[in-house]
Amino acid sequence: MNTRTFVMGAVMAAAALIGNVLPVPGLITAAVAAPLTKVTFIQEWPVADGFWIPWIVGKEQGFYAQEGIDLEIVAPPTVADTMKFLGTGRANVAFTTVMDIIFAKEQGAPVEAIGRYGKENNWGIISAQGHPYTVAGLKGKTIGIYNDAWSKAQLALMLKSAGLSMSDVNLVTAADDTVPLLLQRRVDAITGITNAEGTEMTTMGKQTPEFLAATQHGVPNTPILMFAGNQAWLKANPQLAKAFMRATEKSIRYAVQHPDEGVAAFGKAYSKAYDPAFIKQQWQDTMPLLTPVDGASLRMDLAVWQALLTAIQAQGIVKSPLPAEQYFNNQYLP
Numbered sequence: 001m002n003t004r005t006f007v008m009g010a011v012m013a014a015a016a017l018i019g020n021v022l023p024v025p026g027l028i029t030a031a032v033a034a035p036l037t038k039v040t041f042i043q044e045w046p047v048a049d050g051f052w053i054p055w056i057v058g059k060e061q062g063f064y065a066q067e068g069i070d071l072e073i074v075a076p077p078t079v080a081d082t083m084k085f086l087g088t089g090r091a092n093v094a095f096t097t098v099m100d101i102i103f104a105k106e107q108g109a110p111v112e113a114i115g116r117y118g119k120e121n122n123w124g125i126i127s128a129q130g131h132p133y134t135v136a137g138l139k140g141k142t143i144g145i146y147n148d149a150w151s152k153a154q155l156a157l158m159l160k161s162a163g164l165s166m167s168d169v170n171l172v173t174a175a176d177d178t179v180p181l182l183l184q185r186r187v188d189a190i191t192g193i194t195n196a197e198g199t200e201m202t203t204m205g206k207q208t209p210e211f212l213a214a215t216q217h218g219v220p221n222t223p224i225l226m227f228a229g230n231q232a233w234l235k236a237n238p239q240l241a242k243a244f245m246r247a248t249e250k251s252i253r254y255a256v257q258h259p260d261e262g263v264a265a266f267g268k269a270y271s272k273a274y275d276p277a278f279i280k281q282q283w284q285d286t287m288p289l290l291t292p293v294d295g296a297s298l299r300m301d302l303a304v305w306q307a308l309l310t311a312i313q314a315q316g317i318v319k320s321p322l323p324a325e326q327y328f329n330n331q332y333l334p
Helices: 050-061 079-087 098-106 149-161 177-181 198-203 231-236 236-257 259-270 276-290 302-314
Strands: 013-017 028-032 038-043 067-072 094-097 112-118 123-127 142-148 170-174 189-193 210-214 225-230
Touching: 013 170, 013 198, 028 189, 038 079, 038 189, 038 236, 050 067, 050 210, 050 236, 050 276, 067 231, 067 236, 079 094, 079 098, 079 112, 079 225, 098 112, 098 225, 098 302, 123 149, 123 198, 142 149, 142 210, 142 302, 149 189, 149 231, 170 177, 170 259, 177 189, 177 198, 198 276, 225 231, 225 236, 259 276
Parallel strands: 038 067, 038 094, 142 170, 142 189
Antiparallel strands: 013 028, 094 225, 112 225, 123 189, 123 210
C-alpha cells in the first residue's frame, strides 16, 4: 500500500567563522552541513504511479534532506521483487501491500510494516456508470479479476455475505489491468480499488464508475498499502527510521495541501511514464484516503491486523499466521 538514527537523521547546519581568533575585515561565514545518509526506498510497482507523489515532492522540497536523508526512490524490476529487495537488504524501506508483507513473513523474510498509507480498504467491485450491482446481483455475472490470492479471497468473502460462492460467478483473469475488460464489455464488472481501476475508468473510460465496497460486505477494513522496513536495518538504525517516517508524514501533508505542486513534481521526475490526466485524477482520488494528515495517519491497529489474519486463514491463504503483533511496529512513527 520504511528507519534509522536521529543523529544521522537530522541535517546540521553549522556556521563557522573563519579566522575566529583575528577579526579580519570582510570575513565570510561558511556553512558546514553534515553528510546525508542514503536510504533506499523500493516501490510497489515497476512503473511510477501517483501514489508516489508525497515522497517525490517531499524530496524536492528538502524534507528528507532536513532529516539527514538522501532518499533513493527505486522501482523494482517486477511486482514480485519489492519484498525480495527489502528482505535481502538491497532496500532499507519499502512501499508495498499488506499482503506482500504477510506472504514475506510466511517465508521467513526479516520485514515488518512500519506505517500505513491510507486509512481504509478501498477495494471492491467496479462496474460501468449506470450499471450498479448488489452482491446478490453478481450471481451468474462475469467478473474481471487479478490472479492474486487476496483479490480472490476478498471476492469470496463478499459473495459469502449474500450466500453465494465463487462457483456462482464467472471469472476472467487479467494479467495486469482489469479495466480494458470492462470497457470492451467482455465482463459485467471488475475488481479493483477506487484510486487505480476507478481512476482509470474516469480518465480512460470517460465515466463515473459504480462502486460496491468490499468492507460493507464482510471484508476487513485493512489499508491495502503500507510502508515496511528491513528488520535488521531498523534495529541498527532506529532513529534514522523515525527520521524517514517524520519526513514521509510531512511529505504526505504537503502533497495533500499542494496537489498541483505534487503532480508537477511527479511529471518532472517521471516524464517518460507520465500520463498527466491519469496522475492528476489518481492523486485527487487518493487524497481523501489520506486525510486528515495528523499524528494518527500512519498508525496501525492491532485489531485490524487480527481481523485480516483471521480472514485470510479462514480462506486458506495462510495456514498458520503469526501473532498479529509480529507483522507491524508503530515505534518508528512521529
